[in-house]
Amino acid sequence: MAKESTFKNMTLTLLMITLISSACLGLVYYFTNEPIENAKNAKVNNAISKVLPKFDNKPTSQMFEREVDGGTLVFYPATSKGESVGMAIQTFTKNGFGGPISLMVGFLPDGTIHAIEVISHKETPGLGDKLESGKSDFSVQFKGQNPKDFKLALTKDGGNVDAITASTISSRAYCDAVERAYNAFMMEGGAK
């Protein structure tokens, strides 16, 4: 039968249980820490190589950060044989339908968008998640465009971007994030 509920018994039992639990969790954390880090890095590295032309340096080791609009933009410069081939910028927007959206935008040295990948979002599955490059052609329309003469706004807002059907807010947020990256890229004087 269960032990008597004396103060000593209760304290000791709870102490033992919490001790054993935290030991087990520490062990699990020790074993999963590395895979979790790897998974996160792999995602960023994968996105960088997708949005930039071929490069032979390690952009993650040359990254730098800038504070913009109450958030952080992360810059990943890419070079090939010492020559700059572009810059990947991890950008964000707070205007997403389901919360913040994080994008990786690849710029060529002259400011032309090479490609864009979604890092994370919480948009509606089946509607707003068409932002992802694999799910619709929405992100393809940005490829090879220079925001200098390609207005980063929806056509119904007087821009050049075709919105995703039934996902105007998500599409607008996407443009907002890309524009933030472009402005920051120009502020930094392009990829030197």
Added chain:
Amino acid sequence: MSQLKNFTKGFVKENPVFVLLLGMCPTLGTTTSAVNGLGMGLATTFVLVMGNVVISLVKNIIPAKVRIPSYIVIIASFVTMVDLSMEGFLPALHAQLGLFIPLIVVNCIVLGRAEAFASKNSVGASFIDGLGMGLGFSFALTLLGAVREILGSGKVFGITLFPETYAMIVFVLAPGAFIALGYIIAIMNRLSKK
């Protein structure tokens, strides 16, 4: 009660979702696709089985007045293990389920089975009970996820059944979860009435 009955009751007679109507939050929140439902179901199954077994093992040394806090700590530890392992080894699924994995801690089914079954029965019976309930939960979530995915986006398990233009997007959104669940429960009730 025989072990077989113990195992199968989770599927039909006491199905956590369709009959007991427990754990509605993850049921409605994660079933946007069959895969998500299955992933959530299996994560819950692991916590149910391990939680049931451990609680059944320690039931005799825990003073009655602190049993609920003790159970919660044990359950929360297993949930955190699932959360960390999933983040490390299945990052894509973890990104989809996200918030709902830590929420398994407060899932009524888990604590319900601990209190109603594992704290009164043998380790073996608790294991079977947790497995049955967990798989019943997984079955329900997968079924609901599949229905919503088929109606909402014309796909199931990544196989396209019909073009998305004919799909009813409402089924992928929150209201669709309630509508689909309501109809499935109605059908289940009709079938089990006889």
